[in-house]
Amino acid sequence: MITYDGHVHTPFCPHGSSDSLESYVEAAIQLGYKGMTFAEHAPLPATFCDPVPAQDSAMTFSKLNHYLEEVKLLKEQYQRHFTIRIGLEVDYIEGFEEETRSFLNEVGPFLDDAILSVHFIRLADRYICMDYSPESFKECVLELGSVEAVYDCYFETVLKSIHANLGFHKPERIGHVTLVRKFQKQFPATFPYINKLKPIFAEMKKRNLSLDINGAGVKKPLCEESYPPVEIEKLVSEYQIHCIYGSDAHAASQLASGAAIVQPFFRSK
Template identity: 55%
Template structure:
């Protein structure tokens, strides 16, 4: 399948990513026939939020934000003749911390060309946990919430809440990897159906005129081996005329276009 855009790409400003330069991504994009590249680095987490992963490296450091914005703007100009570069962010939806997220978007949103709204953290009675950090942290989520099924339900409910949340006029128009909870599905399987939950997400996305991140990263994950969302949901979204916007979720330049051979034709 011919793909000429990659709309979910990370950078050296990601603490858990690679040191590949922005120029490395741009050169690789041109080599692979990409016409449009969106840098969507993890936005800094809200000041009141404590990153629950061991190295607290889930997102860009607040002090790096200005440099990130400047550096992407620079390559945007440098490669303008060969590549459309978009300046974006991947913003975390954190239930209960919407006011801080809205304030951040009000400040930074006018500077952006693109953005995603994603759920990586789930709330438990003992605090937030990162659902995609590791199998061990996912297992801890299972213990805290009571079952694999409960984790899936909590995730989809949080995605639903993110779509409905009032995050102001600069709220992202694209929902990131809507089935990220399936990252470890082969290690933590479930026979339960979550069609009602995913159907509601699609309905909310369509009703609000949003887009879905059609994310190829899961194909590369040892316990996933499927796109986010998987084929069945992608087909359903396409039938509902929901825009599926491809993104590799690359954290290295060579990761661009990951999973493209597993996409449905859109």
């Protein structure tokens, strides 16, 4: 049974809901959970231009300290009967490793937990938020030449995130490793893709990294599967990757997203 949610967003997310931190905690307690990690989108590097139309992919630097303070207060408030970890979901953006390392060196000491995720992929002369919309994914397909080429680019970027020197406070959990499949019903993989994950899992095992078993995709109409999907469970077990469930909730009502479906990842764990 899943009793911990390792990937929860907050009202500090500019593309999420205004639900209070307390509402997330109370909803989790009602679900029978024993704890959660608040993992808000970390501010993007100052010199990186967010390519989504509203430029709302992440929390702003101006709100970071307030976020850390508010989660710390909540952690203290609930410490006797519910575990709260202060975390961030940090974007790996190819070419911005130095700025990301500097940021983590500064904020890392104040964190209990963190996730390293890929949303942006670098094309020839620009970056695209691959999972923003079907249209943005289509842009990637047109520029790279095929759906398979987008998968390859995404997985290569995830592998680069694992290899990247992001300092002592580099996150030790890899987020939604198959996010590239968010629009898979519109852009189906007509090629075998599971083997493409083997180099990623091999490096994760070598570095003792954990895997975000993310239920958010189950409720996405063009995905309807977790990131990674349950069909990957045997491969994850083969590489002995430690799994942590994450709802990736951007509203309190989204807690436990996909939790029933991803149970195979947690049996006999």
